[in-house]
Amino acid sequence: MIQFERVVHSYDAQRTLDQVDLKVSRGERIALLGPSGSGKSTLLRCINRLEVTDSGRITVFGRDLSAPNLKVRELRADVGMVFQQFNLFPHMTVLDNVCLAPMRVRGASRQEAEREARRLLGRVGMGHKADSYPSQLSGGQQQRVAIARSLAMRPTLMLFDEPTSALDPEMVHEVLSVINDIAAEGMTILIATHEMEFARRVSNRILFMDLGRIVEDSDPASFFREPRTERARTFLAHLSRSRAQTEQLIGTGTIGPLGETVDDVDLRTAG
Amino acid sequence: MLALACWCQLVLAGQAATTPLRWGVDLEGGAPYAFTDPHNPQRVIGFEQEIADELAKRLGRPLERVQINWDSLIPALSRGTFDLAMAGIELTDEHRRGALFSRPYCAYQQQIVVRRDNDAIKAFSDLKGKRVGTIANSAAHRMLQGLGDVDCKIYSDIYAAYQDLGFDRLDAVFMDQPIAAYYAKDNPRVRFIQPPLGEGMYAIAFKQGNTALKAQVDDALEAMIRDGSLERILRHWDLWGPQQAKLASYVDPHPVAGGNEAPWQRVLPVLLTGAVMTIKISLLAMALSMGVGLLLAIGRIYGPWPVRAIAQGYVEVFRGTPLLIQLYLLYYGLPNLGIRLDAFVAGVVGLGLNYAANEAENYRAGILAVPRGQTEASLALGLSRLQVLKDVILPQSLRVALPPVTNDFIALFKDSSLVSVITLVELTKAYGMLASATFDYIGLGLVTAALYLAISYPTAMLARWTERRLAKA
Numbered sequence: 001m002i003q004f005e006r007v008v009h010s011y012d013a014q015r016t017l018d019q020v021d022l023k024v025s026r027g028e029r030i031a032l033l034g035p036s037g038s039g040k041s042t043l044l045r046c047i048n049r050l051e052v053t054d055s056g057r058i059t060v061f062g063r064d065l066s067a068p069n070l071k072v073r074e075l076r077a078d079v080g081m082v083f084q085q086f087n088l089f090p091h092m093t094v095l096d097n098v099c100l101a102p103m104r105v106r107g108a109s110r111q112e113a114e115r116e117a118r119r120l121l122g123r124v125g126m127g128h129k130a131d132s133y134p135s136q137l138s139g140g141q142q143q144r145v146a147i148a149r150s151l152a153m154r155p156t157l158m159l160f161d162e163p164t165s166a167l168d169p170e171m172v173h174e175v176l177s178v179i180n181d182i183a184a185e186g187m188t189i190l191i192a193t194h195e196m197e198f199a200r201r202v203s204n205r206i207l208f209m210d211l212g213r214i215v216e217d218s219d220p221a222s223f224f225r226e227p228r229t230e231r232a233r234t235f236l237a238h239l240s241r242s243r244a245q246t247e248q249l250i251g252t253g254t255i256g257p258l259g260e261t262v263d264d265v266d267l268r269t270a271g
Numbered sequence: 272m273l274a275l276a277c278w279c280q281l282v283l284a285g286q287a288a289t290t291p292l293r294w295g296v297d298l299e300g301g302a303p304y305a306f307t308d309p310h311n312p313q314r315v316i317g318f319e320q321e322i323a324d325e326l327a328k329r330l331g332r333p334l335e336r337v338q339i340n341w342d343s344l345i346p347a348l349s350r351g352t353f354d355l356a357m358a359g360i361e362l363t364d365e366h367r368r369g370a371l372f373s374r375p376y377c378a379y380q381q382q383i384v385v386r387r388d389n390d391a392i393k394a395f396s397d398l399k400g401k402r403v404g405t406i407a408n409s410a411a412h413r414m415l416q417g418l419g420d421v422d423c424k425i426y427s428d429i430y431a432a433y434q435d436l437g438f439d440r441l442d443a444v445f446m447d448q449p450i451a452a453y454y455a456k457d458n459p460r461v462r463f464i465q466p467p468l469g470e471g472m473y474a475i476a477f478k479q480g481n482t483a484l485k486a487q488v489d490d491a492l493e494a495m496i497r498d499g500s501l502e503r504i505l506r507h508w509d510l511w512g513p514q515q516a517k518l519a520s521y522v523d524p525h526p527v528a529g530g531n532e533a534p535w536q537r538v539l540p541v542l543l544t545g546a547v548m549t550i551k552i553s554l555l556a557m558a559l560s561m562g563v564g565l566l567l568a569i570g571r572i573y574g575p576w577p578v579r580a581i582a583q584g585y586v587e588v589f590r591g592t593p594l595l596i597q598l599y600l601l602y603y604g605l606p607n608l609g610i611r612l613d614a615f616v617a618g619v620v621g622l623g624l625n626y627a628a629n630e631a632e633n634y635r636a637g638i639l640a641v642p643r644g645q646t647e648a649s650l651a652l653g654l655s656r657l658q659v660l661k662d663v664i665l666p667q668s669l670r671v672a673l674p675p676v677t678n679d680f681i682a683l684f685k686d687s688s689l690v691s692v693i694t695l696v697e698l699t700k701a702y703g704m705l706a707s708a709t710f711d712y713i714g715l716g717l718v719t720a721a722l723y724l725a726i727s728y729p730t731a732m733l734a735r736w737t738e739r740r741l742a743k744a
Contacts, residue, residue, distance in 0.1 A: 048651055077653030087648035091666045091741075100662060101652035146648075153652060 369710025564630025
């Protein structure tokens, strides 16, 4: 379904993807792990051509992304993407956010689009907020709407780019459980995340990235039990140490449970 | 009598040498009154300059010329900026309410000038339904208004009127004969309709109550008429004719009673007509500037480099040059290239293109203020670039752009007064015309300002209301 062959991408003379090879088949649920700046986001953004590569070849649904006659809009319509910052349209209601693309891109009638939008909003638990504006919602609620907005295009593949990194900790769960539901229905998923527990539960394949390369490609059980590379071992060790520290701090009352998140800590120590 | 004149001179000589005779005049009023010598820009020539020299000599005081805009002559006279004003001011009852006047120094008539090939206009009554250029509030203007159904175009630049006659923007020019004689006599493309008609007289204005100076000047003028020195000056400028006989027989009429308040039932319709013109021009110019500005902003942000360069060049040129010059070039310059815009069209286009540069910058700031993630999310959903712009970016940029756009709209309302240089009579010009006819600068000024406020305040309210609505979303 997706194929990367020796893909190179650089940003300001720095290599963000370094000779990446990858094959993804239908129905796979892939978690991209690795420190910040390791290339997880770039890899995802190459798949719907938000980023253009320097060299190498990417094929998605049999389409060659470097072909000059590529119909990039058709490609994007089939690939859903959820961003760290939600990126809802602030000047539209929740319902209009979800309806816009199906009407403009798929040519759906307003009636059709609204019916589908209300169904999807119900599914992510946001049916009651259809007429609100994004600024009236919490971060977790906004991200659930963003997921519904993506699903409204009936994509065959969903990309999640650190969907919970911008959320307060108490909202992480509601978003992850929605993603979990989508995964359970057999959707092909690629998700970049720092939520290790979630990655272990939801994925059936782990890609560990470092310095623009995929350094480990394995199943979740073996990755978390005994990572093959030194780099992955230090990464996981840092993570569990900072988690332990956090738990200790919470325990001694130094910081409250709503203070610094595990994600924040590991971003700094692991980077 | 001669003895009396000599006595006067002697008495005056005493106070003289120290206090100069300050003469207020507008050299931009043009030839042949008092104007810069085209062959020697250091010098001022004209029949009024010669009369002023002669008067100063007879009063035994050195002459000091004070340059001032014609519309400000009477207010400046009242506050004592100079002692007398001599600048082609007509002796009318309305003027005599606002200032004290000497006996006249020149009688004149009005002259119709047409293109040489125009046989349709043979007499004054033929001007009905025609486009006629004239000067605001002149006797000629009043005669045209009296005729009715004349498409009067008001010129402050006399040369431009005769130029527009050549460009076929006018069917005729109807102005004071001295002006016509100077500007059009040697022009082979135009024809004078004979004989000149109507009559008027120019006189010197003093501050109300300054009867002492008036008496001195009247005596000096009378002496100049008697000894032929006035005739010599007027002949020099080709202004002598049988009509000047009236100068000698002139008797001061009774003073005109009452202050200088403008008669409201006559003044208000003129101001309101001007206000309607201001609103029409401003709304159309604003619509044009918003459309062009949007295209420029989009071109500058998203266009390929030649488009970006052109858009940026446009903004720099139109922002960096005065609107006045742009209007002049558009109206008076373009006909040389064969493009003749109607004054109204030129006014709207001039204002619109000028403000488009500002609007482009407002929109650009608004567009750039929309976070990049908005574009990425829209593209990821499969929207086209154009859809992203129309559905996502522009609606959001409006919130940022609206306050400066409103400011510009209000500024444009006020700047629209500049279109009077291309013969359009909008609110400020209407005020200027009324004020120079009645000299009621304060009363009319307050009413005019109130009219501007009545236009701009609701605009500001509307903008605030829209902003609040946008902020809610």
